[in-house]
Amino acid sequence: MAETLKKGSRVTGAARDKLAADLKKKYDAGASIRALAEETGRSYGFVHRMLSESGVTLRGRGGATRGKKAPSG
Numbered sequence: 001m002a003e004t005l006k007k008g009s010r011v012t013g014a015a016r017d018k019l020a021a022d023l024k025k026k027y028d029a030g031a032s033i034r035a036l037a038e039e040t041g042r043s044y045g046f047v048h049r050m051l052s053e054s055g056v057t058l059r060g061r062g063g064a065t066r067g068k069k070a071p072s073g
Contacts, residue, residue, distance in 0.1 A: 020054040027051055033058075 011019055023036055031039075037047045051058060 016050075020050045023047060023050050024054045024056050027056055032062075 019040070023040075026036055027033070033044055033047050033051065037044045040047065048058070
């Protein structure tokens with residue numbers, strides 16, 4: 001996704017579908033929403049919305065999480 005979109009420009013139709021597919025693929029491969037936002041030149045909210053629209057199950061926040069520790073093994 002080398003071509004960054006002009007900030008604030010509307011993304012519609014086929015271009016939107018392609019962008020959503022690219023974001024989904026990269027997110028599923030482990031990229032963070034923030035990293036994708038920076039890469040595309042769009043806002044965090046825009047990327048989050050595109051992922052949600054394309055049916056991605058969003059990951060929880062990283063870092064230390066509370067609760068029971070999963071059994072190792």
